[in-house]
Amino acid sequence: MADAPSTPLRPACDPATELDARFRAAIHAVAGRDADPAIRASGNAKFGDYQMNAAMALAKELGKNPRELADAILKATDLAGIASKCEVAGPGFINITLERAVLESSLASLAASSTFGVPPATDPHAVVIDLCGVNVAKQMHVGHLRATIIGDSLARVFERLGRKVWRENHLGDWGLPIAMTLAKLIREKRDFARLTLDDLNAAYRGAQKETATDDLDAAREFRCGPHRLAELELQYEPARAAMEDAKKTLIRLQSGDAEIVRLWERLIEVTMEQVYDAARTLHCKLGAENNRGESFFRDRLAGVVDAFAKSGVAKSDRGAMVVPFADRERPLLIQKSDGGFLYATTDLAAVRFRTFELDGDLVVYVVDARQRDHFKDVFDAARLVGWSKTKDGTEATLVHLGFGAVLGADKKPLKTRSGENFTLKDLLDEACERGAAEVMRRAADPNAPTHGLAESELRAIGAAVGIAAVKYADLSGDLTKDYVFDLDRMVAFEGDTGPYLQYAHARIASILSKSGETAEAIARAPFALAEPAERALALHILRYPQMVLDVGRSLETNRVGLYLRTLAELFNAFYQSCPVLKADDAAVRLTRLRLCAVARAVLADGLSLYGIVAPERM
RNA sequence: GCGCGCGUAGCUCAAUUGGAUAGAGCAUCGGUCUUCGGAACCGACGGUUGGGGGUUCGAAUCCCUCCGCGCGCGCCA
Numbered sequence A: 001m002a003d004a005p006s007t008p009l010r011p012a013c014d015p016a017t018e019l020d021a022r023f024r025a026a027i028h029a030v031a032g033r034d035a036d037p038a039i040r041a042s043g044n045a046k047f048g049d050y051q052m053n054a055a056m057a058l059a060k061e062l063g064k065n066p067r068e069l070a071d072a073i074l075k076a077t078d079l080a081g082i083a084s085k086c087e088v089a090g091p092g093f094i095n096i097t098l099e100r101a102v103l104e105s106s107l108a109s110l111a112a113s114s115t116f117g118v119p120p121a122t123d124p125h126a127v128v129i130d131l132c133g134v135n136v137a138k139q140m141h142v143g144h145l146r147a148t149i150i151g152d153s154l155a156r157v158f159e160r161l162g163r164k165v166w167r168e169n170h171l172g173d174w175g176l177p178i179a180m181t182l183a184k185l186i187r188e189k190r191d192f193a194r195l196t197l198d199d200l201n202a203a204y205r206g207a208q209k210e211t212a213t214d215d216l217d218a219a220r221e222f223r224c225g226p227h228r229l230a231e232l233e234l235q236y237e238p239a240r241a242a243m244e245d246a247k248k249t250l251i252r253l254q255s256g257d258a259e260i261v262r263l264w265e266r267l268i269e270v271t272m273e274q275v276y277d278a279a280r281t282l283h284c285k286l287g288a289e290n291n292r293g294e295s296f297f298r299d300r301l302a303g304v305v306d307a308f309a310k311s312g313v314a315k316s317d318r319g320a321m322v323v324p325f326a327d328r329e330r331p332l333l334i335q336k337s338d339g340g341f342l343y344a345t346t347d348l349a350a351v352r353f354r355t356f357e358l359d360g361d362l363v364v365y366v367v368d369a370r371q372r373d374h375f376k377d378v379f380d381a382a383r384l385v386g387w388s389k390t391k392d393g394t395e396a397t398l399v400h401l402g403f404g405a406v407l408g409a410d411k412k413p414l415k416t417r418s419g420e421n422f423t424l425k426d427l428l429d430e431a432c433e434r435g436a437a438e439v440m441r442r443a444a445d446p447n448a449p450t451h452g453l454a455e456s457e458l459r460a461i462g463a464a465v466g467i468a469a470v471k472y473a474d475l476s477g478d479l480t481k482d483y484v485f486d487l488d489r490m491v492a493f494e495g496d497t498g499p500y501l502q503y504a505h506a507r508i509a510s511i512l513s514k515s516g517e518t519a520e521a522i523a524r525a526p527f528a529l530a531e532p533a534e535r536a537l538a539l540h541i542l543r544y545p546q547m548v549l550d551v552g553r554s555l556e557t558n559r560v561g562l563y564l565r566t567l568a569e570l571f572n573a574f575y576q577s578c579p580v581l582k583a584d585d586a587a588v589r590l591t592r593l594r595l596c597a598v599a600r601a602v603l604a605d606g607l608s609l610y611g612i613v614a615p616e617r618m
Numbered sequence B: 001g002c003g004c005g006c007g008u009a010g011c012u013c014a015a016u017u018g019g020a021u022a023g024a025g026c027a028u029c030g031g032u033c034u035u036c037g038g039a040a041c042c043g044a045c046g047g048u049u050g051g052g053g054g055u056u057c058g059a060a061u062c063c064c065u066c067c068g069c070g071c072g073c074g075c076c077a
Helices: A015-031 A054-062 A066-076 A100-112 A142-160 A176-187 A197-210 A214-221 A226-235 A237-254 A258-282 A294-311 A343-357 A369-384 A424-443 A455-475 A498-514 A519-524 A532-541 A544-554 A558-577 A586-609
Strands: A039-041 A050-052 A083-089 A093-098 A126-130 A164-168 A315-317 A320-325 A328-335 A360-368 A397-403
Touching (some): A015 A050, A015 A054, A015 A066, A054 A093, A093 A100, A100 A586, A126 A142, A126 A343, A142 A164, A142 A424, A142 A586, A164 A343, A197 A237, A214 A226, A226 A237, A237 A258, A258 A424, A294 A320, A294 A343, A320 A369, A328 A369, A343 A360, A360 A369, A369 A397, A455 A558, A498 A586, A519 A586, A544 A558
Parallel strands (some): A126 A164, A126 A360, A360 A397
Antiparallel strands (some): A039 A050, A315 A320, A320 A328
């Protein structure tokens, strides 16, 4: 996966920013040139808070002894007011322990920031996220889960980074398959006002079956005798008729026939209802305003081929228009020999629209990994013709974020074509149901904080918990890897799960509300990071803005999950060893409440990057 | 055939993008427990990171080569 362009931005409240500046200056003084100090969080608390790793690589380049170079850099570094302890270790690491006051003031500045320390974006261009990608007249299946929640989560990350974000739902709402479905429904004289998605789905599959002429095509391919061909042609007469009907319907649709267009719009309406429902359930920001499908680009397709032909990037081959590439045999087909356009043509029109009209300098396609070759071709073709530039000529980054396939328990791709498999709706219903059952079971305990809540309230919390389980299971892993679809694992509530994070959040919220202090009073309390557990928690909180920047750069949503899991663990450790409400000293009580408040806010904001809600009680 | 992707504990996955002793969850076993919320915490067990070679102070990570699995490959989307 290609990286998005890296931003030089560094969070002001992250102590690593100041360490970077100081060591950079020291390296310059010692080595006579600029180099990345490679400041990293310590992997192990016994090595301090941060480490500077640049000395080893630099020593190699300069032909010096790494430990001696590290010593020299350390001597040249101004550590006043930042590090309380700093020493060379191992082959040439420099281990750094921060002054407590630095941690406290940094944390205060993060707490005061409305973006939790994330620096505001300086890039005025937009980020475009291609997500969801449903097809009209087809049921959403589990594959759409990934394309929807990964895309939405990335969009949320870029919004947190202060970027203008376009969520683009590139609907499959045009072309022969839709016309076939439409034609079949019309032939059957169906009442379009009463159509359900299941009806559409059945019609879609039926139309595919009716018009299939695989055997006939194969017979031609293998040059069967005239008798055999005539026999097959007779057998396939109904298929031919259905196809004729579909093509006529397509032409009427393309020419803007009012009646056909009305019925077509109805198909989209029925299909999209389920998408909006699923998006609501999943807490994904996705609605009708995000719809920009194949039909939107239909008038631009001829222009695409024209532009490629005129520029000489495309050439005619066997009656079709293709874009050849210098480094590979396989060309990209953009127009069929019968004059028809292909999905590559639409994708090229969309690239142009997204870079030039939406002004995106980063366009991310959240589409499954099997289309890797296709997008490589489309992006390369777009670059060849100069369409990868924004309005002001900035070269845009085009990225295909190819996520792994959804596999069944047998490790084979989950097929929904024959229709016997569960739909996305089935999965979401099950997740909400299990979440609700779990919440209600616990609420039955008279000591539970949720005891006595109305059933509707418990069901709402249960849905939030069930959906969190599903989303976290998906987003916290490596996106490029295949996905083993296991409902029991996905809706698990214990261990490394979404509900575990929600639980940590609810506990903190509970402490804060039981304290009897107002939020204002807590916010005024100073930080006093005396205990190791407090210190460790604070250090990790300070890494939040850098983590968000890293996700924006790498598009790896699993970093959010890793960060939040660690945050929850560190909070639990703090909670274990440092009494808050039971603290004997009033000032200690208040400063620990302050730490709780910041931890809660960061946890909630991090969960919001996944589109996971954090209930106060569960 | 060509191209691309993936192989880490019994299972599902991590590993701060080349850093110090490869970590979690589930499962199994043991402990914490009249609780600031047990959906929790602590510990034990479990590994030749598919095999081999190379690069270097240092490799699960980069290069080469095998092996295994998956996906894609001109008129579908």
